[in-house]
Amino acid sequence: MKNERMYQELLELIRTDSVSGQEKAIVGKLAAKLRDLGFTVTMDNAGKALGGDCGNIFAWREGEREGSLLLCSHMDRVGEGFGIVPTERDGVLRSNGATILAADDVSGLCAILEGLRQSLSIGQPLPRLEVLFTISEEVGLLGAKQMDASQIQSKIGLFFDSSGPTGRIINAAPGMYFLGAELIGLSAHAGNEPEKGVDAAKIMCDMLSTLRQGRLDELTTANFPMLSTGSHTRNVVCDPASFKGEARSQEFRRLEEYVAYFKDHCLRVAAAEGAKICLEIEELFRPFHIGEEQEVLRLARRACGAVGLACLVESGGGGMDANIFNAQGISSVGIATGYYKNHTKEEYLVLED
Ligand SMILES: [Zn+2]
Structure with a gap:
């Protein structure tokens, strides 16, 4: 009716x-x-x-x-x-x-x-x-x-x-965080002296390829679909690079654990490979x-x-x-x-x- x-x-x-x-x-x-x-x-x-x-x-x-x-x-x-x-x-x-x-x-x-x-x-x-x-x-x-x-x-x-x-x-x-990182390397001529550069693009790839993501457990997921570098030419060692994504979980404790792991992982890779890093960690909702x-x-x-x-x-x-x-x-x-x-x-x- x-x-x-x-x-x-x-x-x-x-x-x-x-x-x-x-x-x-x-x-x-x-x-x-x-x-x-x-x-x-x-x-x-x-x-x-x-x-x-x-x-x-x-x-x-x-x-x-x-x-x-x-x-x-x-x-x-x-x-x-x-x-x-x-x-x-x-x-x-x-x-x-x-x-x-x-x-x-x-x-x-x-x-x-x-x-x-x-x-x-x-x-x-x-x-x-x-x-x-x-x-x-x-x-x-x-x-x-x-x-x-x-x-x-x-x-x-x-x-x-x-x-x-x-x-x-x-x-x-679920609760959700925005997560991301900006990496600052060191630019150098790609042909003359690449060894003097710090390649932010490669470090970003290393960071992401070893980062746990996707389906983390039955309640928790993470996803990083936005990648960019500051380079528009082929002949320079890439200086800035960044990536962005999110993490969600039905359980806040698991979300917090993942965020702590994300932070630790990114800082460790950046330090090991010599890049400066600025992390984006924003809690959206619980x-x-x-x-x-x-x-x-x-x-x-x-x-x-x-x-x-x-x-x-x-x-x-x-x-x-x-x-x-x-x-x-x-x-x-x-x-x-x-x-x-x-x-x-x-x-x-x-x-x-
Ligand atoms: Zn609505």
Whole structure:
């Protein structure tokens, strides 16, 4: 059965242009909708810190009974988020092929708004409800990282931002580091006196060929796909060279162990072969894992059961805002909202979901 009110809101928000750092138009609409629902709405300074045009929205409504629940989605989209023309056929919504659809994450925004509307209309006592709509999620969870989480009273959170059918619950996601190295050798004429040079390109190759990478164990991976040298001619011993990549693990301890190994390995090879080295080691977000015994997962399972949805609890492969808030003690899971192939022009949303 189609919920016409929710469908029209979905179309309205999809047609509202938004991209990471430029979420102002959709922020205005969402803030007004939350105010209409009786929420106190605030915007933080995350946008200023990130050079964007607005901040995260944090809104709350005091409850009539004990408890507090955080509901979260993100307002930005990957590139090609402008001028979207949503088109429905046979219960599936797609773009016209020129852009993404932005069901990631407009479907999450709409799930929260309509869920609030229906919960409030029933008139039963509710717990304190907190709504967080973030900016710049798609470019590294930047809005969530800027959010002052001490404002959040909830100890549990539902993050409506996952692909797949409704009923799919993401209870784990890996943590991630950006890793890389810049090597400085010594240039010299390749024919006259190569022995006076220090070949940064060769040292980089030695470093990478002896570095453990790929599938490290069942929970941990590392990958270094970006290699470059500063040389544009053949007749010089290469002076600068650099490489970049990432490491992920479902377990933070293993990730930390790998990062320590990466650092030690690179410093050792560089010292042995006489290059200067500058390492890039940046923690992006931490992994999380929510066990069956935890309240937020039991709540999500119960809610699915109450509306007749089969639950599929599994781990996700990427990072989401839930990574940031789990690390700050707010026990959170991801909730799928029926979109598929997000971040591509083939993105679609199953309207029944
Ligand atoms: Zn998303």
